Amino acid sequence: MLHSLNSTNPEQYLMKVLFWGLAYFCLAFFLHLIIWKVHIPKRQIKALLQIFLGTLFVGLFTLWAVSSLVANYGLFLPKGLSQYLHISLFFISLTLAYITTYSAIEVDSPSLVIVMTIARAGSKGLDKKSFDQLMTDDVLTKPRIRDLVVDKMVFIDKEKYRLTLKGVLFAKIFIIYRKLLNASKGG
């Protein structure tokens, strides 16, 4: 780190981390948009992780290969392990932030459905009876059960849903965490 800072201009250090981190993030984002226009994958979060992390690894390897070939030409390339680590950490944090936001894009959250349904009724409002008829299990609950099957967290055995190992691990993370907070089941 110190070696990197002392051997390069500090503005360049920041610019390199920001530039390469953002450049690869934008590249991965556009790749994701293009793929999504052609075909939306069934397991979207898994596909997003593959696209973004794949872009980072290929991108950093390319930078490393190029810098070892043209090291003496003073190009705008990262130097030393710490700069590569800093770019990776910066990129991964942006990727994780996007993926967590993406879960709100992928499925309709109940609050979003509620607000948009009421907004569509306009200034005259929406009567409770019509509202209750629109908010059914077919819209709010059953699609989420199907998502769990698609994501391989749940499997069907003799018309009963059961957790897979992945589902059990996922449940345990939240159970332990919420016990730590002393919080209720949630939902």
Place this chain on the structure above:
Amino acid sequence: MFQDSSQVLSPIIGLFINVSFQCVSFRYISNLALLKSVFLGFTVGLLGIFMLEFYALFTLSISSKDSIYILIVNFITYSSLGYCYFHFINLGETAQRIRIIRELYDSKDGLSTKEILERYNAKDIVEIRIKRLVNNGQIIYKEDRYYIGMPIMLLMAKIIVTMKIIVLGKRSEFDFK
């Protein structure tokens, strides 16, 4: 070596401080709301990062200018990680999928669709959210009718719908092209 890594890893260290402080404060400070504990944890984690930067400034041969530049990158990284942690908490608090997984975890013999819906259904989901939306003024309930109150939630919903159109090419998961 530790000093070198501490600056690259300071967002991770900040996140660790954030999570620890949020958990402890929510558990042990009575009447502290979850959202407030999240903001508190984030602020304390950020202070941790500032302290690491000051440590580097005074003990290592790094100029104040260098420290500011690194702090900018680390602040963006830490904020992104803090945002992810906020979503993790939110998942446990409101996500339907997590709630269904927990119901299945508690039922060793598994559950049929009917049994899941007996434990957790649209009525429960809507009831909790309507109560929350009415309490914070986003929705107004008057004479058996619902109206949009404050436009913040509607604005957020519109932003998400716009993102759905850009990324997925549809307004809702129930739109079929």
